Amino acid sequence: MAEQVRIDLIAEDKASDVIDDVADAVDDLQRLEPEVQVGADTADAIHGLADVKSEAAELDGTDSTITATLTNQVSGPLADIFADLDKLQTRAKEAGDKLNDVGREAGGPSGGPRLAGNAVADLTGPLGDASGAASDFGGVMDGVSDIAEKTAIKLGLSEDAAAGLAGTLGGVGFLIAGVAAAWSYFSQKSAEAAAKQKEILDNQRKLNDALKTGDVAKAAQQIVDSYGDAFDAADKLKLGVDDVTRYITGQTDVIPGMTQAIGWLNDQIAANSSNVVTLTQDFNDNRDAIEDARRQYLDANGALATQDQRLADVTGGLDRFADKTDDGAKAQDRLKQATDDSSAAMDELRGKLNMDQAMNNLETSFTTAFDNIQSGAGNTADDVLNIKSQILDVAESAHANPIEVASTLQKVDQGDLAGAKADAERWYQNNPVQLTAQLKLLRQQLAWVGAPGQAITVTAAGAPVVNVTQYVPRGFRGDVLAQARAAARRSGGLYMRAAR
Amino acid sequence: MRAVPRSVLIVVAKTLKDIAAEEGAKAGGPLQGKKKRAMRLKAYDDIRDTDKGATCRIQGVNPAGWVWVTDGTRPHDIRRRKKGPMRKMTVRHPGTRGQQSWRRVESRASQLMIVAFDAEVQKVIR
Numbered sequence: 151m152a153e154q155v156r157i158d159l160i161a162e163d164k165a166s167d168v169i170d171d172v173a174d175a176v177d178d179l180q181r182l183e184p185e186v187q188v189g190a191d192t193a194d195a196i197h198g199l200a201d202v203k204s205e206a207a208e209l210d211g212t213d214s215t216i217t218a219t220l221t222n223q224v225s226g227p228l229a230d231i232f233a234d235l236d237k238l239q240t241r242a243k244e245a246g247d248k249l250n251d252v253g254r255e256a257g258g259p260s261g262g263p264r265l266a267g268n269a270v271a272d273l274t275g276p277l278g279d280a281s282g283a284a285s286d287f288g289g290v291m292d293g294v295s296d297i298a299e300k301t302a303i304k305l306g307l308s309e310d311a312a313a314g315l316a317g318t319l320g321g322v323g324f325l326i327a328g329v330a331a332a333w334s335y336f337s338q339k340s341a342e343a344a345a346k347q348k349e350i351l352d353n354q355r356k357l358n359d360a361l362k363t364g365d366v367a368k369a370a371q372q373i374v375d376s377y378g379d380a381f382d383a384a385d386k387l388k389l390g391v392d393d394v395t396r397y398i399t400g401q402t403d404v405i406p407g408m409t410q411a412i413g414w415l416n417d418q419i420a421a422n423s424s425n426v427v428t429l430t431q432d433f434n435d436n437r438d439a440i441e442d443a444r445r446q447y448l449d450a451n452g453a454l455a456t457q458d459q460r461l462a463d464v465t466g467g468l469d470r471f472a473d474k475t476d477d478g479a480k481a482q483d484r485l486k487q488a489t490d491d492s493s494a495a496m497d498e499l500r501g502k503l504n505m506d507q508a509m510n511n512l513e514t515s516f517t518t519a520f521d522n523i524q525s526g527a528g529n530t531a532d533d534v535l536n537i538k539s540q541i542l543d544v545a546e547s548a549h550a551n552p553i554e555v556a557s558t559l560q561k562v563d564q565g566d567l568a569g570a571k572a573d574a575e576r577w578y579q580n581n582p583v584q585l586t587a588q589l590k591l592l593r594q595q596l597a598w599v600g601a602p603g604q605a606i607t608v609t610a611a612g613a614p615v616v617n618v619t620q621y622v623p624r625g626f627r628g629d630v631l632a633q634a635r636a637a638a639r640r641s642g643g644l645y646m647r648a649a650r
Numbered sequence: 651m652r653a654v655p656r657s658v659l660i661v662v663a664k665t666l667k668d669i670a671a672e673e674g675a676k677a678g679g680p681l682q683g684k685k686k687r688a689m690r691l692k693a694y695d696d697i698r699d700t701d702k703g704a705t706c707r708i709q710g711v712n713p714a715g716w717v718w719v720t721d722g723t724r725p726h727d728i729r730r731r732k733k734g735p736m737r738k739m740t741v742r743h744p745g746t747r748g749q750q751s752w753r754r755v756e757s758r759a760s761q762l763m764i765v766a767f768d769a770e771v772q773k774v775i776r
Contacts (some may be wrong), residue, residue, distance in 0.1 A: 158708075
């Protein structure tokens with residue numbers, strides 16, 4: 151009896167019992183309230199406490215107010231610093247004025263700037279951030295008027311202004327400083343604009359996501375965070391939050407409460423006629439904030455839609471590329487499979503061809519040998535050796551058992567050519583590479599193939615005559631020869647019987 | 651600590667089922683069962699709590715298939731595989747040699763148990 155096909159695993163926890171005992175003991179200890187009596191001389195401690203008490207009383211009687219007086223007079227190093235700051239401010243103003251002169255004709259009414267190249271480093275104040283860039287830029291472009299002109303045009307200056315800039319190249323340093331400053335300012339503002347745009351898009355995406363998932367609270371919070379200025383402005387105009395929200399999100403193209411707000415404004419104007427301009431300006435400013443929020447909302451949605459479309463296009467392109475790659479890989483697999491199949495088929499055919507060739511040679515030799523025997527001439531030693539060699543060829547192609555081969559060769563030595571021939575035919579028939587080959591020897595030597603319903607007699611020529619009788623069903627339309635052969639094989643083997 | 655046996659057995663059971671399926675496939679599964687139905691060689695688990703921990707039984711299914719691939723079969727008669735009037739005739743099957751498949755599962759299980767228990771107890775202690 152076979153053993154059971156199962157595995158029994160038993161896991162026991164013995165540690166918890168021990169740990170529980172320890173935990174119980176700890177609990178018992180914690181529930182105990184031990185009293186410990188300590189005997190000590192506390193006289194010194196009492197004295198110390200008395201001293202502390204008396205000192206506290208003395209402190210209590212003193213005036214602890216700290217008076218600090220600040221004077222507005224500045225002197226010493228601080229005065230120098232203030233003087234430097236004043237100087238710095240003045241120079242900054244001068245730099246600003248000279249920047250305003252950039253673009254005017256050199257030597258014109260204003261005279262134009264005529265600063266030296268190394269004056270770049272003196273720029274401070276509003277141009278302080280740009281001075282480093284100006285120095286680098288100036289080092290590259292110093293004295294190259296045409297390049298400066300092209301650069302100025304790229305920066306958005308008109309051709310006249312650029313020509314003016316080129317004309318002032320006597321003071322090229324300052325010119326370059328101006329260009330570099332503009333460049334730096336432009337880059338900084340571009341970065342700020344890009345960051346702001348990204349922030350708006352991120353907020354809008356969060357808002358859209360919240361709306362998609364039906365998270366109304368989150369969506370409300372998001373819209374308040376994104377367009378807080380607009381809501382502040384609406385509050386000043388006494389407009390309802392709901393109306394403004396619907397207006398910003400494009401649900402309505404007009405603000406329903408705007409008429410009332412205008413009425414409220416008119417009331418305010420009537421009541422404060424002296425501040426009409428201020429009130430109107432405030433109203434317009436606040437209304438502009440709401441308009442800006444609406445435009446921002448619509449722009450962000452448009453940008454998001456464009457981004458989503460591009461993302462979808464790219465994803466689609468990648469998917470198509472992946473599909474093509476998969477198709478290519480599959481085609482390669484099929485090609486490889488076909489090549490393998492073809493190679494296997496060729497090997498099989500080659501094996502079969504070798505086998506057929508060897509069997510043909512053996513068949514010829516056996517025919518000659520039988521003819522020699524029948525004619526009484528007999529077979530020479532060379533004939534026997536030839537037959538043995540060809541038997542070995544067939545055995546090798548058929549991968550026959552070496553013990554069987556030795557037995558067959560022994561039959562040849564003993565003159566049992568029929569037995570040897572039967573062995574060779576059996577190898578040929580059982581050969582694994584032989585799939586469709588017909589048994590030529592048997593077919594040539596069969597005298598007759600019976601009709602359906604009649605007994606078939608299969609005779610192996612040259613061998614002791616053995617009859618195998620096989621009845622086929624009436625009306626049988628199959629291959630009678632194959633049926634007879636298969637029946638013989640089932641009953642122990644046609645050729646096995648022939649060899650007995 | 652009391653949860654360790656069960657949690658370890660869950661991990662071990664999952665792994666052993668994977669191992670059994672792998673060894674079953676290596677041994678030639680799915681075998682051909684009655685009416686030529688596919689007989690997959692795999693295992694199922696049965697984990698039960700006890701007073702002192704937990705037990706787990708890993709049962710190989712289909713048991714017959716596991717026995718064949720583990721211990722082999724003796725020579726026996728089988729029906730001819732071809733269709734037709736001779737279908738009911740039998741032929742002699744020479745039998746098969748066992749591949750010790752389930753014993754390999756047992757061997758791997760015994761090694762796995764030790765490692766899994768160590769890892770789980772370390773987790774608790776840490």
